[in-house]
Amino acid sequence: MPEALQVPVHFVAEPIVLPGMVVPIELDDAARAAVDAAQASEAGKLLIAPRLDDRYPTYGVLASVVQVGRLPGGGAVAVVRGEKRAHIGSGASGPGTALWVLVEEVAEPATTDETKTLAAEYKKLLLAMLQRREAWQIVDVVNKITDPSALADTAGYASYLSDVQKRQLLETENVDERLRLLIGWTGDHLAETEVNDKIAEDVRTGMEKQQKEFLLRQQLAAIRKELGELDENGDASTDDYRARVEAADLPEKVREAALREVGKLERSSDQSPEGGWIRTWLDTVLDLPWNVTTEDSTDLKSAREILDADHHGLEDVKDRIVEYLAVRARRTQRGMSVVGGRGSGAVMVLAGPPGVGKTSLGESVARALGRKFVRVALGGVRDEAEIRGHRRTYVGALPGRIVRAIGEAGSMNPVVLLDEIDKVGSDYRGDPAAALLEVLDPAQNHTFRDHYLDLDLDLSDVVFLATANVIENIPTALLDRMELVELDGYTADDKLAIARDFLLPRQRDRAALTADEVTVTDAALRKIAADYTREPGVRQFERLLAKAMRKATTKLAAGAGPIVIDEADLVAYLGRPRFTPESAERTAVPGVATGLAVTGMGGDVLYIEAGATDGEPGLQLTGQLGDVMKESAQIALSYVRSHAGELGVDTKALDRRIHIHVPAGAVPKDGPSAGVTMVTALVSMATGRQVRADVGMTGEVTLNGRVLPIGGVKQKLLAAQRAGLSTVFIPQRNEADLDDVPADVLEALDVRPMTDVAEIVAQALAPADAAVTAAA
Template sequence: MSDKFEVDFFDLTNIIDQDSEFIPLISEEEEDNMNREEVPDVLSILPLRNNVLFPGVVIPITVGRDKSIKLIEDAYNTNKTIGVVAQKKASIEDPDILDFNKIGTVAHIIKRLKMPDGSTTVIIQGKRRFEVGDFVQTDPYFKAEVKGLMDAKIDVSKDKNMALVSSMKDMSMQIIKENPNIPSEASFAIKNIESPTFLVNFIASNLSSEVEKKQEMLEVNSISERIELVLEQLSYEIKMLNMKNEINSKVKLDMDRQQREYFLNQQMRTIQDELGGNPVENEINEFKKRAANKKWDKKVKKAFEKELVKLSRMNPQAAEYSVQLNYIDLILELPWSDFSKDNFNLKRAQKILDRDHFGLEKVKERILEHLAVLKLKGDMKSPILCLYGPPGVGKTSLGKSVAEALGRKYVRMSLGGLHDESEIRGHRRTYIGAMPGRIIQNLKKATTANPVFVLDEIDKIGTSHQGDPSSALLEVLDPEQNSHFNDNFVELDFDLSKVLFIATANSLSTIQAPLRDRMEIIEVNGYTIEEKIEIAKRHLIPKQIEAHGITAKDISIPTKVLEKVVEEYTAESGVRGLEKRIAKLVRNRAKQIAIGEKFTAKISEKDLLDILGPAHSKDKYIGNEYAGVVTGLAWTQIGGDILNIETSLTKGKGKLTLTGSLGDVMKESAVLAHQYLKAHADEIGLKQELFDNWDVHLHVPEGATPKDGPSAGITMLTAVASAFTQRKIKANLAMTGEITLRGAVLPVGGIKEKILAAKRANIKEIILSDKNQKDINDIEAKYLKGMKFHYVKHMSEVLKIALLKQKVANAKEIK
């Protein structure tokens, strides 16, 4: 409803006070009398510019045009009846007959008031609608022939009409209640109107709708249709009113919050001044003091001072302020030129390395070489070492020993599962919550620019849509580039060339070739049984005794018992599993002590059964009583293992079947072995047609475990040859090597792990390529005691060594 309702209502109140004869809230009877009044054939027409007069409604209007003033004077002095018609366009100052709407309202002039500014205001009441006919006069004012129109009465006894009237009242009351510009007394008028026709006219007249909308309502004959049009406008006004109120509420809330924050900040500044100054200024002064003691180059110093000025100009409430603060704090805490002094006592370094790690001679030798060069030259770029080997052999813990031997700080960064490039290079400072990469973070933690930095599990870096971290490491791990490492957050070159990076990996195959090329690869092989026993005595048992709160006199594990634990309760290259078994033994002893049970300090083999349960099955050598069953040697991620290749023959058409979850390379090795034997059958006394009459089924046990690689080539060849000849395989023999179609035996990897697995299985002789002899020479002689090695170049040599003349018992007749 329009804001002018306030003026209208109070004007009406004044009129009622001045002359009680004119009551604007008419009854239904008065409305009927008004509709029965005759409409003159000709009426003086008063044009309205910004309003529409409805029957029964009293409104004040101000007239200012000469024609309108003349019309009002003449009518007021006669019968006081005029015709009121809204203009089509309010902007027209001097309307013509074409500018009038066709439907108007007969009006009775209630009061004429002379205003102080010289204008005339008249209070008029609508009587009845009419239709404009021909104009009979245009000067000094308009007169036209008119035809009276009747409003179709609404039957409020019908449910629909009753609902329409009720809705209209409710919506009007809601607007009066929620619009602060409408006085609450207006609800009195709505409640006291009895006539539905007058109610709809009264509400329509006071709507804030455009003149065109009100004229549309006036022209409708049906009161129910007019109510529907009014309801539509009321609904729109309610929505607009709700929206305005919501906006006003938000604006007020925001202003209140801003004012509150402003006053609080002002109070805080006053309190801070009383207590000793602004904290922002204090923080900047603190930064300047810290910077005065830093040893950095001119470039870094210039960048720091520039960023400090930027911080001093920032609003502390801004989101970027915390990022800038963190950046400056990081610049101050980074060890730009802070180096720890290396300890060049090589004998001490040797003692520390030997104390912490048994074996690992290659790694220790490489570290001592690096120390020796540093001692002689005084300065050199640190190498990037990569220790690779099976789990649990001490690759990660070696970093701590190296740091202690060099007298450097130690930091470790786990790369396993890392898939976000920003973890290495950092985020750009444009982002809220930006952070430097983990390389820079760890150097900040180390407080020196030359720590021993262990990059753990470098082979397990992942890739995603967030980038490739292994590619980001190329700069970090390149001795030619890392002297100018650029982190996205720091945006200044940092020298990493003095950092001794030690990477660890279980496998080299998953490391990018360019990344692998930048590192010095050092293989860390698995331990022999003797080495494991020695490690257990020196490190694992004392460590677990201390961890479980008992003393060395409470428990004693003899060498034979330790050997049994290693051989029958673990199957690994490292010592993690062994440490868990020892921990279980120590825990059992700690429980006995806590409960107060009697015990013997010495752990026996019987105690192993009680505490650790039944022993695991060892890598079992099957024997040579079966034709077509040959023992091979395999490398796994947890160390070496023996692999039994089984072959059987059935009558058929020469089909080769392979089972045991074999990979493509292993399948190809089986096909090569079969084809080579088929092509050289005469060398072992077989006829060519045998291969066309017998199907070969080759199986590798533990079918659920995926297997791949070329190293079982000679084993498969020997197994197929044994199956066709039904000859025995040499006892306690195992073999490993790749084969080619021309009959060559090629070298394979993982020799030390395979030899250890063979020794665990009580293998006495091993066949391998002659090019693997260098790998055997790298193994200490004491670990090879009791084993014989056959170095071969061709497959025919393998068959001569492996196949005996003697046939197996119950040999099948192959013909």
């Protein structure tokens, strides 16, 4: 049991004193009292213990006073040497004002082999760290230390250890435990130092490289100026592509590709044509808005108002755009990403006849979304490179129209209108429609690769709108990637509203007229729609209004007063009506039936004539009919012959040379919807009974008389209304299509879904006596 010593104690916050350390201590009142008491005591010792905030210290260091003096600044200081680790006991009384305590010296254990091994390992780590710092004098001191405990206590000088760690060393009596702690701490610090040194070396090397490159570029600029490659002012801003690339806001992969090309440009000679190609490529890449997007409008009410203000009707398209906005607004509210990613864009194809507002609708969609608008005309495009771009190996290579549209828009999420997508051709140069497959596929266009750029371009947030007149001309694979929205034309009421609210004000403004100077009555507008135009759209309607405004302007210039154009005045302004109801005239003789068809110009009325002449029995077809309509005629004749008795037809009337003609022979005609009309015409011809003048029909027929469904019901019913028909027969399986037909059209027409062609014939033919009277 070691003997307890009574010594004065001094608590210090820092430094933490370990045995063997020689440290200065500033002498305040408490420190001076402890030093004076130690010098006056028999043992000449004092205890240096750490001051703790949370507890009373249990260990300290017995120290002797080496010297007492003053600092250059005038402050008093005492230099003490730590000698032994001591355990603090209870307080004691002693002379002076110092605080006295009873302490027990901690005995040093005997050195074991494990202690020597730990000491050697710690010394190796310590020397490695000192050598990295080039502290050679300290290395010599450490090499001379042989006592493991003394070696461990030298850590009191270590700047990389915290006060908490040093206190832990002070309170650890066992030398092995102290060495293990120091080995772990020193190894961690050495590893951290190596990493920091490596980072500092990399930064220094990078800085040197940048400085070297800067100096070389300055020299290069001076050389190029001497060679006359730069202007007199030495302006190299347009040619310093490296600086432009580094300053541009580019995605990382695009930046890497651009820097590779800059490297090629810098290595190429000025006489090499490759330099011009690289400059053009870099200009194209730098001009693209890689990280620029416009913020979508989330005001659904305002968007709907914009669409309604620009276009009358077209509810399907307006609903689709508002739904798109609603989804994006909700994703924004939920904190979900709305830019980029697979399938976030919208791809719609607006199909319908000319003049219904497909192209102008794209601009309205862009305004409603708050996006930039770009129109890409695809009519007549036959080269695949127009879509995907030319490969850079070709002279005069350019990026494709899609990339150019993005650059023209100035943002990565514009509204791109692909106009006339059904008129894209194909030849030996490739198939542009096939190149559009990746562009318009929401699951693929986030990585669209243009041949010229050879970089991935994210088109997933672009709203693509395509327009087409004939759906059948769009390749099936391409149509499958788009949402089909059909614009089937306008009713008479729609045309009146469009003319009154949109067309007439626009034409008045173009003619520099006001509403007070020229007025067109609703009756006149309705007559123009009925007798002067028979189109699904309003393009010709607007031309006629422009003609009327020009004539009105001429009259005003001659001194006429305010002009009111009424129904009776149309002949003077527009000439005689071009269209009059002709169904009664055409069907006045037996053998003529009124059918309904769909063309690239929309729905239309198609008259089919049947006649018979003496000669060898057979079938003659005229009128530029396609293969499908030729087969329909053969099926119709076979059906009438096989069901002659049921239809009231004398078989002898069919044992002649049958001639079926579809007028307007210079216009090619084809399609699977003329079967029932041909059957009706043949029965009318064979029975001598006329087809009712107010009846129109559409549908395909089978050999047993079943009526098959067809397409374009809405367009055909609109055409029937324009032609003045009142009863229309359609296939029973097309009854669901009536949901898309405007209510005013259904009110004006008696639409009868049918399943058997015999029923159509029975209801379409005039009574026998009436036919005879008409013939007489």
